Amino acid sequence: MKEDIVDYALEYAQEKEVEYAEARAQNRTLETLMLRDSILEAYGSAVDSGFCVRILSGGGIGFASSNKWTKEEARKIVDLAFKYAKLAGRRDKIAFAKEKNVETKWVVDQKKKAENVSSEEKISTLVEISKVLSSCGVKIAATISGCTVDLVSKYFVNSESSRISSIVPRIGVSVFIAVAEQGKIEQASEQFGYSGGWEAFDEWKISEKMVGNARVLKNVILRGKSVKPGSMDLICGPEVTGIAAHESCGHPMEADRILGREMSQAGRSFIFEGGPFWIGTRIGNDVVTIVDDPTLEHSYGHYAFDDEGVKARRRFLYKNGLINEFLHNRESAAKLGARSNGSSRSINYNREAIVRMANTFVLPGDLTEEELIEDVKHGVYMKSFTEWNIDDKRFNQRYVGREAYVIEEGQLREPVARPVIETTTLKFWTAVDAISKKVEFDAATCGKGDPSQGVPVFVGGPCIRLRGVYVK
């Protein structure tokens, strides 16, 4: 990365008639390992480096990027971004919400530097997972595992005198297993993510978790029965709570979606001006508070400043059951008369920063998991999920249990094969009457944007208890 080229691009942009200009560079050293069973299919290693310029001029936005580090290229990129900003010809002029300038450098520390871990160790760590799985007593028909070691340096400058440097190492692992017993196959996949160094593996206990998954799938194949459909209580484990928080709270609270900017791809929101839901409207029981928080250290979605140079902070999205605060970048904030809350993220120098979540989770209550269960006469405990989806207004969602059990008279009973809850956002969060006190997180890659920008996030929460929902 050549910071002088980035500075030059900004200086050159400021010579033009611009309301705002920024230049952002990113250097990414990425290692990828892909294994099928215990066979290393491929090992990838690459350094990607480039810069982009974004210009607001005449109420239009232009963006251009390149991986060619020359001043001549920088001028071309600025000229292109400026030309495209002017090309917009908007009646409704875009503006950015005001922000303080920031000069800082932030770094995520590593206890065990990933770049110092040998390739052999990285391979053997992954191979070991497959080996443990192959000898766990469950017939594993296939395992696919992948690991990414992603060291990202960024440099951001804008026409308001902000200058921010950052270094963030991220480690990600995904493991998929197919369990075959008695001629039947069941599948599970898990994702692990961490901002920091190789010490992540000490905390994850991947083999242990995947062996647990394998045994659960075997149990479902051998003993799982369908649930008798009907109204009952449902306890969602942290994994299910987390995906529900992400899909039916985080996404619909993205202000760019509310304003329609993603309408033809990721869709819109059930929340819109003049509609039945807006800030202050009830969307759930008052025990429900869901936050999005990029400041959690070493979380997969961690950042200290977003990709518009705005300081990150915790956002209370649903607060005590009420719609409270949207996720904003500077563009959406200006449009809705707010301030950015630091939600602008981009995966690389060649992608525009858009409104994104970071780590979305339900805040804990004061009960234990056991106390939630013991107060259920008839219901299901859905500990984890397989299939899930939600409509593009983020209102009709469905979660299918992977590990799930019948609850009778406060006791966990036999496993349930693929129980389904298919309900609305309003019904889901309104049905929550109690929340446990232990929050757990899962790593995920959130998809949005065109071209798609998968950003690392955490989803999570405690166990939550829903009363009288339809499970089939």
Next chain:
Amino acid sequence: MSDLLVRTEEIVKKAKGLGADEVIAETTLGRYRQVRFSNNEVDTTLAWNQYVTDVALAWKKRLVVTRINNFQKIEATLRKLFELAKVSKANPMFGGFAKGRFSYARSKADKRLREVKNLTDYVFDAVEAARKQAGSKIDSGGILFTKFEDVYLVSSEGPAGVDARSAVELSIRAFSQREASGHGVECSSTLKDFEPARAGTKAGEIARLARNPKAGDEGVYDVIFDPLIFGSLLGIWAPMVSAFSIMTQTSIFINKLSRKVAPEIVTIKDNPAAYSLNSRVFDEEGVPTKENVFIDHGVLRTYLHNTSTAKAFKTKTTGNAGLVVPTPWNAEMDSGDRSKDELLEDMKRGLYLTNTWYTRYQNSAKGDFSTIPRDGIFLVQNGEIRQSLKDLRISDNAQSLLSNIAAASKERQHVHWWEEAEPPSLSPYVLITGVHLTKSK
């Protein structure tokens, strides 16, 4: 020989000089442009230029890959890659890269897509067309995307070639009411016959018909799938014929070669032909691409292969490398003998679905999945659209849907949008019987 082909060849020679057994280098000079619009206005226009060389290096059955972005550091990058190969682990399944010299079809890429002037004009053509259908108060959004890539591939095993790949795509979603929308796409490899107004017209027409939707009822329906949503279904089946999906137990087609998987009227192929957004004359090993009929009159005929998977399956590569994973390029379903109008006219009671998103599996080996129709969902009775519906979900099985294809239209459309109708496809209107629809309770 072009300068970039020479430079690509030099990379291969350098890697061989370090001791690599086999090397492939593919240089791509890419120019990509995109206009994003919403609320009938342009939000932003983006440009990204990229000059990269992807290198795959094999040494003693170890496969390592890299992407060179910094051409000042080629030697160092290759040396590092070779060191990585030395400490890597052998893959007994690695069968080498494709060997031999090939001649390739000449690319029909449209050079005008190197740099398109007046990008926003195409957008406004589409928006205006949608307005004509659904009124001036529509709310529309989408993207215009253009691509031009010069591609240079050299393999130490013989293949060497040059390709140019162009694409232009307009995707528009129009809302006539808050919950009444239609989606249209216009996809091509060339500006010739590229008519964004067609996409706008379709989006507007569906948005108009979709007004005042009522919540749909759960049940089992005969369903006419629009080319756009059928493109999403092709996007389920086509990746499942990749040999890698078979090896990893993530396909409904395991152990089904030469077996009937669909009715006789169903023929589906992979074909990165000249019209396609994903057109190419060679794959990532330098093997000439071709048409591969994988379901022929209902019978599964082949999986898609690269050289390594082909050896494992004791067959020949199909020109679908993917250095690691064979991949479909462009799915095609053969046209049928009915018109779209005839399909609708003959329907006594069923649904016409126009688009979907968020397809997820419970189990990709068994094929159980759900997906959420969006935009126009129509109840059809006695051959006519009677009611616009909303809030329904297809909760079914990938094998069942394939088995229950009852008819296809003569008309076909080249479709692609975002990640939902991927890979691109040539798709007819298709009638599938007995489709399970569910809803929130």
